[in-house]
Amino acid sequence: MSKPLLHVNELGKVFGSRSMFRKNEFRAVHDVSFRLEQGEVLAIVGESGSGKSTIARMLTNLIPATSGDIMYGGQSLRRDKRLGRKLPTFVQMIFQDPFAALNPHHTIGYIVGRPLLVQRQWKGDTRPKVLELLQKVGLTPAEDFIDKYPYQLSGGQKQRVMIAKVLGLAPKVIVADEPTSMLDVSIGVDIMNLLLDLKSQEQLALILITHNLGSAKYMADRIMVMYAGQMVEYGPAEQVIGEPLHPYTKLLIYSSPDPWRDASLTMEIIDPQGMEIPKTGCAFHHRCPHAGDACRTKSVAVTKLGGERQVRCHLYT
Amino acid sequence: MKTIIRIAAACWSAFPGKKGKLGFVILVWFTVIALFGSLLAPYPKNFIGFESWLPPSFSHWLGTDSYGQDVLSQMIYGTRTSFWVGIIAGLITTVIGVTVGVVSGFKGGWVEESLMRVVDLFLIIPTLALMIILASFLPSMGIVSTILIIGCLSWLYMARSIRSQTMSERQSGYVEAARTIGMNDAEIMFREILPNIVPVILANLVLVTTQAVLAEAGLSFLGLGDPTNVSWGTILALANANNAVLFHAWWWILPPGLAIAFFCFGFILIGNGILEKYRANRGNAAL
Amino acid sequence: MSKLLQVQNLSIEYASPRGVVKAVDNVSFSIGKGEIFGLAGESGCGKSTTAFGICRLLRPPARLAGGSVVLDGIELTELPDEQFDKLRWSKMSIVLQSAMNNLNPVLKIRSQLMDAIVAHEPDAGKEAAKRAEQLMRLVDLPADRLDSYPHELSGGMRQRVVIAMAMAMKPSLVIMDEPTTALDVVVQNGIIRKILELQEQFGFSILFITHDLPLMLEMCDRIGIMYAGRLVEIASRQEMKSGPRHPYTQGLLHSFPPLYGPKRRLEGIPGHPPDLIRPPGGCRFHPRCARAMTQCSSREPAVLADERGQVACHLYNEEGLSVEQASAARE
Numbered sequence: 001m002s003k004p005l006l007h008v009n010e011l012g013k014v015f016g017s018r019s020m021f022r023k024n025e026f027r028a029v030h031d032v033s034f035r036l037e038q039g040e041v042l043a044i045v046g047e048s049g050s051g052k053s054t055i056a057r058m059l060t061n062l063i064p065a066t067s068g069d070i071m072y073g074g075q076s077l078r079r080d081k082r083l084g085r086k087l088p089t090f091v092q093m094i095f096q097d098p099f100a101a102l103n104p105h106h107t108i109g110y111i112v113g114r115p116l117l118v119q120r121q122w123k124g125d126t127r128p129k130v131l132e133l134l135q136k137v138g139l140t141p142a143e144d145f146i147d148k149y150p151y152q153l154s155g156g157q158k159q160r161v162m163i164a165k166v167l168g169l170a171p172k173v174i175v176a177d178e179p180t181s182m183l184d185v186s187i188g189v190d191i192m193n194l195l196l197d198l199k200s201q202e203q204l205a206l207i208l209i210t211h212n213l214g215s216a217k218y219m220a221d222r223i224m225v226m227y228a229g230q231m232v233e234y235g236p237a238e239q240v241i242g243e244p245l246h247p248y249t250k251l252l253i254y255s256s257p258d259p260w261r262d263a264s265l266t267m268e269i270i271d272p273q274g275m276e277i278p279k280t281g282c283a284f285h286h287r288c289p290h291a292g293d294a295c296r297t298k299s300v301a302v303t304k305l306g307g308e309r310q311v312r313c314h315l316y317t
Numbered sequence: 318m319k320t321i322i323r324i325a326a327a328c329w330s331a332f333p334g335k336k337g338k339l340g341f342v343i344l345v346w347f348t349v350i351a352l353f354g355s356l357l358a359p360y361p362k363n364f365i366g367f368e369s370w371l372p373p374s375f376s377h378w379l380g381t382d383s384y385g386q387d388v389l390s391q392m393i394y395g396t397r398t399s400f401w402v403g404i405i406a407g408l409i410t411t412v413i414g415v416t417v418g419v420v421s422g423f424k425g426g427w428v429e430e431s432l433m434r435v436v437d438l439f440l441i442i443p444t445l446a447l448m449i450i451l452a453s454f455l456p457s458m459g460i461v462s463t464i465l466i467i468g469c470l471s472w473l474y475m476a477r478s479i480r481s482q483t484m485s486e487r488q489s490g491y492v493e494a495a496r497t498i499g500m501n502d503a504e505i506m507f508r509e510i511l512p513n514i515v516p517v518i519l520a521n522l523v524l525v526t527t528q529a530v531l532a533e534a535g536l537s538f539l540g541l542g543d544p545t546n547v548s549w550g551t552i553l554a555l556a557n558a559n560n561a562v563l564f565h566a567w568w569w570i571l572p573p574g575l576a577i578a579f580f581c582f583g584f585i586l587i588g589n590g591i592l593e594k595y596r597a598n599r600g601n602a603a604l
Numbered sequence: 605m606s607k608l609l610q611v612q613n614l615s616i617e618y619a620s621p622r623g624v625v626k627a628v629d630n631v632s633f634s635i636g637k638g639e640i641f642g643l644a645g646e647s648g649c650g651k652s653t654t655a656f657g658i659c660r661l662l663r664p665p666a667r668l669a670g671g672s673v674v675l676d677g678i679e680l681t682e683l684p685d686e687q688f689d690k691l692r693w694s695k696m697s698i699v700l701q702s703a704m705n706n707l708n709p710v711l712k713i714r715s716q717l718m719d720a721i722v723a724h725e726p727d728a729g730k731e732a733a734k735r736a737e738q739l740m741r742l743v744d745l746p747a748d749r750l751d752s753y754p755h756e757l758s759g760g761m762r763q764r765v766v767i768a769m770a771m772a773m774k775p776s777l778v779i780m781d782e783p784t785t786a787l788d789v790v791v792q793n794g795i796i797r798k799i800l801e802l803q804e805q806f807g808f809s810i811l812f813i814t815h816d817l818p819l820m821l822e823m824c825d826r827i828g829i830m831y832a833g834r835l836v837e838i839a840s841r842q843e844m845k846s847g848p849r850h851p852y853t854q855g856l857l858h859s860f861p862p863l864y865g866p867k868r869r870l871e872g873i874p875g876h877p878p879d880l881i882r883p884p885g886g887c888r889f890h891p892r893c894a895r896a897m898t899q900c901s902s903r904e905p906a907v908l909a910d911e912r913g914q915v916a917c918h919l920y921n922e923e924g925l926s927v928e929q930a931s932a933a934r935e
Contacts, residue, residue, distance in 0.1 A: 047788035060497050088499040100490030105512035115498035154876050162494075169498065184646040185815065185859040189872030192861075211788065214818075218861035218870065241863055255793035258863045259821035259845050271744065271794060 003074035005205055006036040006059075006091075006173055012067035013054050013229075028054045030229045031068070033302075036173065041199065041206040043216035043237065045252070046226030052209045055226075056177045059207065060093045072173070088119055092171040094195075096178040098158035102150040108134070109146040112165045119169055133164040137194060156187035163194065167202070177209045192219055213256045217241050222308070225249045228283040231302065235309035245311045247288045282314060290315060337590020343583030350393055351400035358393040362547065373568050380568035382552075383559040391547050392572050398548035402464055402533040403580065407526035409468030410475060414525070415511075415518055417472065418479025423487055423506045433480070436473050444470050445535060452541040459543050467532045475521045482517045486510045515595060519588040527581040534577075549573040608809045609635040609658070609777055614671035616650070616657045618664075623881040627653045627666065629833040632907075635777070640803065640810040642824035644817050646856075648877055649830040651813050655779050658811070659698050660688060675777065693724050697770035701782035704762035707754040713740075713765055714750035720769045739768040743798055760791035764798065771802065779811045784819075796823055818860050821845055826913070829853045832878050832888040839913035849915045852889045887918065895919060 011032045016025035029051040036042055046052045057063045059070060061077060061084060070077040072090050077083055083090070095101035102111055112133055113126030122129055127146070134142035137160040150158055159179060166174060176195060180188030196219060199206050210216050216223050216237065223240040225233040225248065233246040244250045254267045268289040277283050278296075285295040294314050303316045328341065350357065359378075364386065371381040379388035421432040439447075448466050455462050486492065487510070495505045534550020536542050542551065552573040561569045616628035628650040635641040643651045656662050658673050660680065673680040675695060680688065692698075700706075708716055717736040721728050728735065737747045743764040754762055763783060770778055780799070784792035800823060803810060812824055820827055821841055828838045829850065837850040848854055855873040875892040878884055884891050890900035900918050907916045 047790065062493055062496055085499070088497060093494075093497045095490050095494060097490050101494045103491040103495075103509055103513070105509075114500075118498055118500050118504075156876060165494075165498075184877075185817075186646065186855060186873035187876065189859045189861075189870045190874075193869070193872070212861075214861035214863055217863060218867070238867075251790055253863065255789040256863060257789075257793075257816060257819035257822050259818055259841075260862060260864055269794070 004035040005038050005073060007071040008032060008034050010068035011058060011065055011070065013058060014066045028229050032231050034224060034234065036205050036207065038205055039203050041208060041220045043208045043210060043220035043223045044226060045210055045213060045216045045223055047211060050226040051229035052226050053177055056093065056175045056209050059175050060091055061087050089169050090171055091173040091175060092166040092169055094162050094166055094174060094176040094179045097182050098155060098162050101162055102158055104150050108148050108161055111161060112168060115165060116168050121169060133168050136167060137164040155183045156190060159183060159191050167198065173205045173207065175207045180215065213241060213253060228277045230283060230312060232312045239309065245316060246313050247290055248284050334590040334593050336586045340583045340586025340590060343579060344587065347396060347400055347580055350396045354393045354397050358390040360387045360390040362394045370564055370566060379572055382555065382569050388569055388572060391552055392576065395547040395549050395552055398460060398546050399530050399533060399550065402460065402467065403526045403530040406464045406468040406529035407522060410472045410525040411518065411522050414472035414475030414521065415479055417476040419483050419506050419510060422480035422483025423502065423510065436476055439473050448536060449539060449541060452536060460546060463533055463536060463542055467529050471525055471528055471532065475525055478517060478521060479514065482514045483510055486513055516592055519591060523584045523588045526584055530577055530580065549576050606637055607634045608637045608676060610674040611658065612672045614654060614657055614673065615669040616653050616662065616666060617669040618666040625880045626833050627880060628657060631835045633828050633835060633838060635809050635811060638807045638809055639826065640812060640824045642812045642820040642827040643830060644814060644820050644827060645830035646815060646877060650833040651830050652781050655781050655811060655813055659692065659696060659779055693775065694773045695775055696777045696779065697773065697775040699766055699770050699778065699780045699783045701785050703766040704759055707762060707765065709754055712751055712753055717769060720772050724773055739771060742771060742802065743768045760787055760795060763787065763795060767799065774806060775808055777809045777811065781813045785814065817856055832883055833880055834888060836889065837915045843912050849920060850917050851893050851895050
């Protein structure tokens, strides 16, 4: 079997400081594993604090993992020091806030051209290449944009500049962290479509980090649902949305506004009343209508079901 | 001559806005006096030979002091000392302060810890006392040693404020974006972050230049400067020591005070002018 | 249904260094007693400014440029400040998006709730404490949370406290500006359900403002869509769901990826919202409209009101039919 493009194995991240007197730790991500192939779109869905952005930052080596491993084309990010240096040409990230992610002091030409020089992908004047990249992301006529400063652009245009910048390095994987959440919906759709088009043109693999199930379904082939730092459900997008298995996924879908849903669908909702996520047993048991004794005491492992589906729930063990 | 005009025109347009241009004019005024003071002054430096406590008149525009020196002449010679001390010591302070601040704020960890402990160490030692000790131990106390002592000892607060600003910039999206394309630390610090903290640097620059002028005055006041040199500070110190207030000799006190104030005012105006242009480049975003 | 709030030709402008921005331009709508009216649109369309204009929270440089706001027979725009202050909270209360972050961080929830009550009923006295507990129960928060400080509560709980405060004077109109936008969907869902439950219980009217059209379609009785400072369409929830008429509303609705149904490509809306200092002539949407005709760029469309609601678009003639339908009917 050939090596997958991206293989994430039992990835974990603990934030915190250990001082002489007390240990202050927060488990942001715990035991997350998945694979990604060329041309595939994976959506990582979850609420704030679910650890989805932490995964994105570990994938792009912005922060180191504390356990587990990330392998790009069979090379380990932890062990292979050489991969770390050339990682930018392998994986790139699109940030949530295009207003902050572009340095207000530089022109668009500089912002898009600089990575090419930093990664030695281009020699001399980057202007022709930058024009080509701007054209590719739909900023036409590119000459009008290249000498502008970020503040002269709208949010959607800024996000396109971000995409052009990322494309310049011809990465194999693009991690998009909530790429549309700061934009108006009609503009957000354009950005999603652009990403999908580029994905097929350039044979990219895409990881979409989002809290919006609708856009996850729209863009992704597979969806991974995160809750409290753990993956609770994984599977083909249609199936995860259409027939969710984990009670949390069900709750998430039930709570997402959609006027065309089946109105007769009701669900028992347990309000956690500000209760913290339980430390023992299943992390969701205090909010789960199906919670039994095992859920309160025993931690749950991932169960692999048929048809690529995975779920972390005692109901399916 | 043509090149001089061209340079002047370039400088004129480089200082944006009415405020910036006014500041520029003030600064040019002081520069001219500092450079050509010996030609402008009506009497030689430190010449004692007039009646003391003379109020302003046509022969002594700013009167004379208790030693019988012409105040205007002393002011003009004093400008040279104060001007260069302010500018050069201010620049030294800024270079050290910005470098230490940006590096410690960006790198964090042990680099920040050790740099900041050095800053703390210097901060708990009273700077003036240290300056006095240094000044009295140095073999000769010319203008150069004054500048070096002031420049090397007043970057501490600047380093602190630049550091905290850098720390908040470090969190921002464009720094992370720079990291993901594999930019090295030096480039992130000085080409990505530095332009964005220009406002803080400018504010500090104005402050440290002012402080340098005042510190020089303080050192001169204590008799630790070059006794043959005149500066705004020494004039003020002498006026104070000789009870100019009691003699209602306002012509001895006001000129050095106003000169210091105007000099700093010019800097502040230039700083504000540059800030306004800087803001316009960012769509008038709040800083 | 009798009208509780009537907004007529409301216009709001603010001065910017580049010129006057017409943030709200001739907006008219009404809200019936006990009705939930939604105002939707993208950022900068003027929906929040409209709400601010209604409850007189406009701060300079924004100013009311014309129009009238009538609440329960009282003209609000001409009311002296002290009379309006009495009216606010007792007849009308406001829940803002940022409100949950604007609770006083050094005061306990109890004293903040009691302050809100005493401010409007100075002789509530001891009863205020009891009322505060009742209010907490109203929004499903345990009474012991009264002794918490705001930072000890989650975002959703803080927003519930704000809603409780808004309920304190039993207002007849509650204006909610993006009350759940910063919250996670599960929390949002809980709060929306609570709001609907309270509305059923007390029968107040709601002016609900959000950019989230699907959410609005789930909870509002009637919905107004704003674009570039103008109200382009008003329709009931059913009409909106079955097929809005204005091309902008259609585009907006098709910009939200649906959860159900087969996957198909969404088209969004090309271009971006206009500069409100120099808005395009005629219909402001015409530069982005796929169905724009010649008159769209020259003539401002009249508002057509019929049993399906109202729409301001040249595609619909007086009979409320699309041009194609009308020509088909003639043949």
